[in-house]
Amino acid sequence: MADQKHLDVTLETQVESVNLAEEMCLRVAEAAGFDEDDCYRIGMSVREGVINAFHYGNQERPEKKIYLAVDLTPDKMVIHVLDEGKGFKLGDVPNPLAEENLLSTSGRGIFLMRSFMDEFDVVPGRTGGAEIIMSKKLPSANGQPPNDPDEGGHNATPHQA
Numbered sequence: 001m002a003d004q005k006h007l008d009v010t011l012e013t014q015v016e017s018v019n020l021a022e023e024m025c026l027r028v029a030e031a032a033g034f035d036e037d038d039c040y041r042i043g044m045s046v047r048e049g050v051i052n053a054f055h056y057g058n059q060e061r062p063e064k065k066i067y068l069a070v071d072l073t074p075d076k077m078v079i080h081v082l083d084e085g086k087g088f089k090l091g092d093v094p095n096p097l098a099e100e101n102l103l104s105t106s107g108r109g110i111f112l113m114r115s116f117m118d119e120f121d122v123v124p125g126r127t128g129g130a131e132i133i134m135s136k137k138l139p140s141a142n143g144q145p146p147n148d149p150d151e152g153g154h155n156a157t158p159h160q161a
Contacts, residue, residue, distance in 0.1 A: 041116035048109035057083025
């Protein structure tokens with residue numbers, strides 16, 4: 001398909017990879033016409049996915065890699081985050097809104113990714129680890145007009161100092 005774009009990056013298992021992954025995905029999201037709010041949601045979802053791959057999947061072991069793939073189709077942006085860990089089942093992740101888990105931090109990243117993205121799933125990865133697949137419908141695919149590129153540059157990450 002000619003109007004599909006693909007980006008594949010292999011990241012090191014280090015904290016700096018989180019910002020790098022977020023920045024790359026934000027640039028793609030901005031170019032695809034997502035507004036500031038959706039860019040924030042996409043950025044946070046990528047951060048959470050890569051943090052999970054870094055910490056839980058690869059257990060912060062530097063010899064392991066994190067694989068990030070972004071596909072831009074005519075109707076959505078699809079993001080894949082793959083680690084080289086043992087993998088996990090989505091159903092085993094505790095619900096952070098359950099009363100017994102309110103003070104626990106486990107499961108919050110999954111909750112955010114599910115909330116911020118239109119589609120979210122975890123599948124066994126080709127590396128034996130977990131592969132997070134999440135997508136956001138393009139603004140023009142939602143029936144909303146795409147952003148006007150002449151509006152000027154908007155900072156998609158106002159939460160950064």
